Amino acid sequence: MFILDLFFRLVAATIAGAFIGFTRERIQRPAGLRTHALISVGAAFLTELSVTVFAGNGGDPGRIAAQIVSGIGFLGAGTILKKGFSVKGLTTAATLWVTAAVGMGFGSGEYLLSSLVTLIILLVVIFFKPIDFLIGKKKWKLLIEAERRPYLLTDLLDILKGLEVEVTSIGIDTEGNETSLEIGIPYESLNILKKNLDKLSRIGGVKSVDVQ
Structure with a gap:
């Protein structure tokens, strides 16, 4: 029964990590379903070892838990990409970190608490993004990466003016x-801008155009 319980802990951690990872996989983030599942089951396994093996031999079970937290922090930092004004991967880094915590919870046998935390994570990742936008991000950003050249900004602003897109x-x-250019635009201009991104991408020297 003891071995069976340990097995169920690993399975539960894997499933929870997979659910969290799926939320990142569906929007094509670098750390997806498999990565989160592996982190969760790995954290659960190390926690089991610390509780059943090291603690039983007079060791300190808290040492492994501390190393898991710091180790996942380094892994999460690798998913953060900053180029110019664009910063991507912060949420994915956070989900990696909290997924390890969920795995540690299952590994220590806290099924109910870990399941509740998993549900909270899914709630935050799936439903909080539109809420976040509604209460504090009513403006979009046009992010442009380009070669440095004279009159680049002038050419961009001329096109936006022709499209009647206001620059904030x-x-x-x-x-x-x-x-790197970060141009603020109001929410009302988003659809117009998305339909005409190809015009901006054809400007000389422009390498990439994105809206966030």
């Missing part, structure tokens, strides 16, 4: 021969 803010970050 402009940010410029230059590094070497590359320029």
